[in-house]
Amino acid sequence: MTIRIAALGVSHWHSIYDAAYLRHLARMPDVELIGVQDSDPAVAAQRAAEVGHPAVFASTAQMLDTLRPDFVVALGRHDTMAEVAHDLLERRLPFMMEKPMGLNATEVATIADRVRAQGSYVAVPMPQRDSPFVRHAHRMLAEGAFGPLSHLYIRTNRFTSARYPAWDCEWMLDPQASGGGCLRNLGMHGLDVFLHLTGETASVTGAQFGHHALGTRVEDYASVLLRTPTGVCGTLEVGNTYPRRTTEGRQPGAGRDKLLDGADGEWKIVGRDALLMAKDGNIRIVTGDGEWNFSDTPTENPAYHCLASILSAWRDGLPPPVGVEDCLNAVRLIDEAYVLGDAIDIWRVY
Template sequence: MGTMRVAVIGASHWHLDLYLPTLLELPDVAVVGVSDVDARVAGELGERLGCAWSDSHERLLDTTSPDFVLALGEHAEMPREAGLLLDRRIPFAMEKPCGTDAGQVRALADRAAAEGAFAAVPFVWRQSELLTVMRERFADADIAHLSFRWIAGTPARYTDSGCGWMLDPARSGGGCTINLSVHMIDLARVLFGDPVEVAAAVMANTAHGLDVEDYSLVTLRSGGRTFHVETGYLLPARHSTFDMRFSVKARSHYLIATGLRDVEVVGPDGAVEHLRVHTTNVPHYPVFVRDVLRRARAGEPPIASLTDMAAAMDLVQEAYRMGGINRG
């Protein structure tokens, strides 16, 4: 097959650097254009990459005719971006959460499914080394309880990276629940299957006093199995630095993940297996990029789609309701 022409829209999103290096290193991929509502950002990036650029997504798509689009940008703008791509029948991957409320995302998912569109979402823990380690040692059905604490840097990292809109719930949809916890909410659906429900939720903004929550604790339940998801914008640190501890109780195993690479698995006989594997989301975006482009080329469905995003957003919205926050 020939070179795949890829465009990036909403390029000012702070996650761009999780995708771009892989796009640039693949020999059968060419980044043909970038766009952003901020013309300065689009222009500087386009000049650096030596490709077309625009402050209009429509104009960029019309002039570059890409084979695939990576869609980023403000959460509030994502439904419009997805509509443009669906109208033009361009396969795409869109950053979560693909909108600011569950209704928006469900409408997009229903349309994409009805039209047979390739619409991927980077729920990268589905392709993670951590999940591989778990499944090599016990079945999903063996898992009884999970507790994931994943605390990221302070909200200053969003303003510092030019994405201050993340702190406006009208533009972002919320704080750490919709931005961080959603990964684990999707993982609960993967591990537990349906149905998954929100059993309890507590949220607060007391650490920084902003309009979005900076701390979130959500308990998910499927039958008698539970998943505690704790996230926050609390650690004085830059992007991709975390305070984390993941614990998983399976039928005869207990797994503990701490830091970025350290995993212990306690086996049925009490023996402890020490592993060095990537535990967080950041190292798995290159895996996602390679896989999603291969699938788009081959006509295979993505690992996670807008339908999965809509199901996760239903749970996110219910968590907000239980946490006393109205999000649509």
Template structure:
């Protein structure tokens, strides 16, 4: 690496960290440079039978790593509530209202089956407790938009885990787009192909495979993140131009594959691909921007960004201590509450991603 390249990289890292401190990027970088004030210590979890509690991203483990007190865990199935309570040293509840009243948490993580998400959401808004609610908040876009309206009206501290924002690629791409460094952007691609459906069945979450209880399949569950990244990186509200879904592998009522083409008002084409078709453990993922002056893509491991342009081919690695993905979301929420700051993503951000998902379903001929 030449001296000029080293200087360029140092300047880039300095600039992106400064932007994070100023509020331009998610909070995992800000939290490295500002000491958090009073963070929530008492945390409760609603709907802990959701697979995310004990499978990737392992929410219970994330909370334990944050050294908070998990004062209560809820699930309507007593056996599930008791099992999850044993795993994290907490107290089980089958009534989330009773749990909130009894444990008086300072922060709540709300999971649940998708069809059951609206009730706890409204309850937490009314209770005035800051909360992180797993997406999509419901099984149709009308319900989710109504929830966003309600939270905004009540000025609730409420957010969804927009975990793909918490990657070095997303943060680097956003800064480069905003600075104009890339010139005209042709297209952006986000591919998120995951293993099949057996993991949901094994974890007692077969409800994920029915439209009545889940709302949709791979596009709502995984492609949601691509829709959010489009808005986050471009700063624009795109429209669905075309969409196709497939049920060919698992032959369930929810799709196992989807491909959606979006177009922003500024002319950026965004390609969003999601599936349950990866044939083994692991993932087939890709994230890149193709622009006039550079191609910017995530490294295979996701911990770096490759930038290719005229006379330029360099890889920028995430700085030491970078906290990404779902762990970054949880940490950012706790830190922001401690500093008296608003959520990292608005309720309207979640509603917008869900609305795009159902626009795509309608374009593809799916019924919700």
């Protein structure tokens, strides 16, 4: 069975940069990328030219009515995601939608309610769930190696927010269109992993935001404190201030320099009896019996693996690896943090 896939909102940077979903779809076996859509026809045509020239559309309805895809990959602006999701649900089309699926939890909750009522297949890509850190954490949790959990610490600091305009996503620096900055975007992954590994709900007990370094209308740094009902604590730090950035050639047909990736990150889970940390491709495990340090990097591109897992689950009639409810739980924490950190008074996005 060849899965005929259409992609919406391909001006989103994850279409060909970072996660690069379109590039992965173009090389997957038993998958045909039959069309791409964006409200900016020039950007849509540019994206199509880089992945084998699928059909290009400016209108979502026209593309879906004309091509009748088996599956949809939905990207686009945060302020249009909920409307697109409801349209796809109305058409009973299975789809994957990039996080956060809306501007806030209120919007995402309407999607979750409808998915629950219809039993529709809607997946959210969260490749960090397949990371070496999470894999080792799952193993140690299953073995009871940690004992009672104490806390998790997650830090992700990526390179400048200038990557968004360079990648045709100027809207990410507009809070009315994005719903926030690095917390709304990067923070989703850390919050999802915290909830996933603890297996609990959580509340935000503290939050602060920084705008000073990059001077944009959305935060370039955020720190969030979390606590579960049983008392497991979490610290999340995200930012767009990793200092190294350079250029590599030119974007095909775009005439602009392409920024290279860069990041500083650390993931840690600690219990009474053990500590697990992942940093710079290295794993550190400490117990009362000793300490182990070794390298563990993915053998397959994480975004490719995530996308393939989503399509495989749908084809096999299984639930999505990560669903709308999971996304909603993380988005609720983001909203709490913005309110607690007074960001809501600055941006007025609700």
